[in-house]
Amino acid sequence: MRTLYDHASNEAPPEPDFTFPREYTGVYLDRRRETGFQLYNALGIARGDKAAYAQQALENFRFFGAPHVAIITTNEALGIYGAIDCGCYVSNFLLAAHASGIATVPQAALSTYAKIVRRELNLGEDRRMVCAISFGYADEGHPANSYRTSRAPLEEAVKWIAD
Template sequence: MRRGDRMASAAQAAENFRFFGAPHLALITTDAEQRVYGAVDAGLYAATFLYAAESRGIAAIPQAALAMQSPFLREYFDIPADRKILMGISFGYSDEGHPANGYRTSRASVGDVVRFVDG
């Protein structure tokens, strides 16, 4: 995908709703009354899910974009109104030959994102 290629960008974004070709989806929800604390707990659960999948050789990708389709997901899966849909996690075995699986982004150094304070 070329930088600034809007059609390619839109096509890639649409893959969220095909679950990037993964055969499975876990929907992560929280009790709406828990507000931010429920979201934090769900985020910790999602991180653990991702680490566990990786440890078993299963590829997984968290997808906040799925929450944009909450009304559809709520109706399709009969999710009660008191549950807030936060994200999905698509998972399955990776197609190592797919070009997207070879793409890597650069990462900021620890010093750029963490401030250490001596006490």
């Protein structure tokens, strides 16, 4: 989908079907920054190099070099509940692919230009793009694959309630 890459490269205004987060604060901002800095460090991008950050962000629209991409959509009439169902589907897709030795990259960035994706793939106007999943065999030698993001301890992510 060269058209999508060209559109993103021209800094077209975003037109997602679902509103992106208004802002990241607290632990969500901390985790986002940590992950970004880990990636940039692995790729040799200097902290604060906004031009290099922007160039790396465009790799979303090349599917990070993956040979395949799944576009995840829901029916417009289902609203946010359809998107939640898609989240369940995405989780299972990622787990099944991993179990089969296939690497995946779930990508919200591609939905930035949902209208372009719909047009290029001949999807009906009743479809709403949630995200995409780029997938294929991992290039283990690529620097972006040299690190793993940290995970919050279970007790930070789950509130246990006992009777």
